[in-house]
Structures are given as C-alpha cells and as structure tokens.
Amino acid sequence: MASLDAPMIVVTASDGVRIAGCLVGFSGQSSIIPTRYVVYLSKINHTYRVARRSTHLMVHFLANDQLDLARHFGELTGDETAKFDGVRWKPGPDGSTPLLTECGTHMWGRIERRHHRDGDHGAFVLAPLSTRTARDFEPLRFHDVCNLDPGHPLHEK
Structure with missing residues (x-):
C-alpha cells in the first residue's frame, strides 16, 4: 500500500458552531454518474466529530x-489548538465551512452518505457542488508527508 503515493488533502467542516480541519490521505472519486467523491476521516480526530454534524465539507x-x-493541519489537533488562527481562510459558499484561501484547487460538496461502522476511519460521500482547479497544479503526495507527527496517535488508547 505504501507504493500508492496518494495526493494529500485538507478537509474542513463546520457544524454551525465549530469549525475544524485536518490533513487527509484517504480520498477519491467514487462514482461517475452521479458524480461522487469520498473522504475518510479518522474517528479519533476533532474534524471527524464536527463533520458528523455537518451538511457540507470543503476538500482542499x-x-x-x-x-x-x-x-x-496534520500535526496539530483541534482538541488542543485553534487550528485556523494564523491560517488564511474565509467562509465557503454556505457561509460557514472554511475555505483555505491559499489552496487554489478545492471542492465544496454536500454530504450524501456517511459510513462509520467498520475500521478506524469514517467515510463521507460527497456530491460536488462547486470546484476550482489552479493552473499547473502538482499535488503534494503521501511520500512528502509520511514523516509528520500526527496530532493524534494512530489508535485510541
């Protein structure tokens, strides 16, 4: 699996009260018709808890x-840190979900389905509502971030 050098994303969420965001390595298009994109969030992550109460997610x-x-977004935890302090962002199309303004390639989507039963990550299936792609975009990949220290341990204790 390590040879699958996945592009890295930051997923942001808002439940109307709190905002959250985290680095994500598990995501991809999951349907052509209708168009769907799935992101997997760690269940021990602050962003996961906020996303469970959200209607939309922003994928950067x-x-x-x-x-x-x-x-x-990968080494800090929203449980202990105000992650959006010092980061350029604005409310997304719904007036709430954070849009990281320095990310030129992003997608805003409505959560269509949630799957939380199996494994240590929950799946959020998104219907893309708006997208933007930067010119000459080259993605950051897993091999670029594999030595980061995650904000949470990989497993709950």
Missing part, C-alpha cells in the same frame, strides 16, 4: 509547495 487539494499547510 494541496499543491507540492504546501508542506507547511500540511504540517499545520
């Missing part, structure tokens, strides 16, 4: 020069 595709942003 990190460019290969955005390692600092990956480090910020």
